[in-house]
Amino acid sequence: MSIYPDLFVTxxxxxxxxxxxxxxMLPILQREVVDNKGWATEEELMDYxxxxxxTPGVIAVNxxxxxxxxxxxxxxxxxxxxxxxxxxxxxxxxxxxxxxxFSHLTWVQHAFGGVRVCVCILILNAVVxxxxxxxxxxxxxxxxxxxxxxxxxxxxxxVLFVLAAAVAGIALKNMGVKK
Amino acid sequence: MLYLRxxxxxxxxxxxxxxxxxxxxxxxxxxxxxxxxxxxxxxxNMIAVGESTPGPIGVNMATYVGYVTGGNVGGIxxxxxxxxxxxxxxxxxxxxxxxxIASFLKSFRNNRYVxxxxxxLRPASTGLIAAAGLSVVVxxxxxxxxxxxxxxxxxxxxKGWILAAVLWTLTNKVKQTKGxxxxxxxxxxxxxxxxFSM
Numbered sequence: 001m002s003i004y005p006d007l008f009v010t011x012x013x014x015x016x017x018x019x020x021x022x023x024x025m026l027p028i029l030q031r032e033v034v035d036n037k038g039w040a041t042e043e044e045l046m047d048y049x050x051x052x053x054x055t056p057g058v059i060a061v062n063x064x065x066x067x068x069x070x071x072x073x074x075x076x077x078x079x080x081x082x083x084x085x086x087x088x089x090x091x092x093x094x095x096x097x098x099x100x101x102f103s104h105l106t107w108v109q110h111a112f113g114g115v116r117v118c119v120c121i122l123i124l125n126a127v128v129x130x131x132x133x134x135x136x137x138x139x140x141x142x143x144x145x146x147x148x149x150x151x152x153x154x155x156x157x158x159v160l161f162v163l164a165a166a167v168a169g170i171a172l173k174n175m176g177v178k179k
Numbered sequence: 180m181l182y183l184r185x186x187x188x189x190x191x192x193x194x195x196x197x198x199x200x201x202x203x204x205x206x207x208x209x210x211x212x213x214x215x216x217x218x219x220x221x222x223x224n225m226i227a228v229g230e231s232t233p234g235p236i237g238v239n240m241a242t243y244v245g246y247v248t249g250g251n252v253g254g255i256x257x258x259x260x261x262x263x264x265x266x267x268x269x270x271x272x273x274x275x276x277x278x279x280i281a282s283f284l285k286s287f288r289n290n291r292y293v294x295x296x297x298x299x300l301r302p303a304s305t306g307l308i309a310a311a312g313l314s315v316v317v318x319x320x321x322x323x324x325x326x327x328x329x330x331x332x333x334x335x336x337x338k339g340w341i342l343a344a345v346l347w348t349l350t351n352k353v354k355q356t357k358g359x360x361x362x363x364x365x366x367x368x369x370x371x372x373x374x375f376s377m
Contacts, residue, residue: 015235015238016234037244044203051287053199055277056183056197056200057237057277058199059199060237060238061235065277070281081270087234089266092234092239096247096262099228104347110376112344112352112372114371116220117319117372117377119319119347122365123201123311123315126285127309134301135302140299143303148307152308161244161303162303163195166296166300169298170292173291174295174297
């Protein structure tokens with residue numbers, strides 16, 4: 001297979017096998033991209049993953065763009081990215097239609113009532129995990145509290161909080177350096 | 180033009196959501212309030228669907244929102260087009276940013292300003308997700324509509340609290356279950372929802 005369709009198909013496979021995203025996809029990338037295709041080394045994959053995590057956007061997408069770019073430049077990056085999102089497009093489009101059709105049924109509404117409780121716990125667990133890595137001292141605790149309360153109690157866009165936090169981070173760190 | 184707006188809203192989400200799939204949730208809440216395309220309750224359903232289907236959760240939620248929004252103005256073709264537009268909007272900033280960074284990879288990771296920006300971005304992103312999580316809790320574990328009758332026990336969705344306590348214990352404390360995939364807890368909660376009329 002020529003490399004362009006191969007990039008698309010391989011990342012579509014990664015997309016299908018990833019549930020939930022993030023770290024869940026690391027072992028799948030290791031098998032498909034490092035072991036089977038040899039498109040990146042283990043260390044490169046870890047680098048891409050780390051950068052994918054600290055750049056905006058979905059980590060899975062960022063990693064796919066990196067590997068595609070490394071193989072065949074801009075076109076490769078775009079094809080790998082389209083590959084990784086393609087299964088989502090197909091599966092969700094099929095599923096969303098089904099859910100919309102049946103959503104007026106009482107038992108379906110009850111089922112989603114239970115599911116939303118589960119979502120509360122899933123978000124809580126995610127926040128606890130992120131909190132341990134992100135809140136490391138008093139200034140980061142302050143940023144966390146300010147953003148959490150500000151975002152909950154005001155209608156301000158998350159964009160503003162993200163921009164302000166980046167500026168605050170640079171200011172806080174570089175003040176510390178001068179001391 | 181609905182599709183342009185859809186693209187733009189998700190472009191912003193892709194550009195500013197730092198830290199992966201869960202980080203897109205606060206943007207979806209903001210989008211629900213700002214556009215009226217879907218409700219806050221829909222977002223919670225989308226999170227569940229996004230977690231339980233193959234594919235990265237951030238992409239799944241974008242696809243779902245696009246499908247529902249497009250479907251509101253037309254039939255299935257309009258819905259599928261909406262799904263595609265939202266998804267492409269979400270990944271476009273990633274593609275641009277990563278293609279730029281790929282050309283000076285090593286120096287990006289070790290740059291002092293990039294590092295210190297993330298010192299502030301990580302707790303901010305966590306704070307945004309916490310605020311979104313609090314919204315989900317308030318709308319699902321409390322009956323907000325009874326609040327104007329004063330504070331009482333009727334305010335609590337006690338079935339929800341019991342299920343939440345069980346789920347928290349299973350996902351954090353029980354060694355045999357805490358490593359299980361979220362999809363199993365979501366499916367179990369759906370069954371509990373039907374059995375106990377939640």
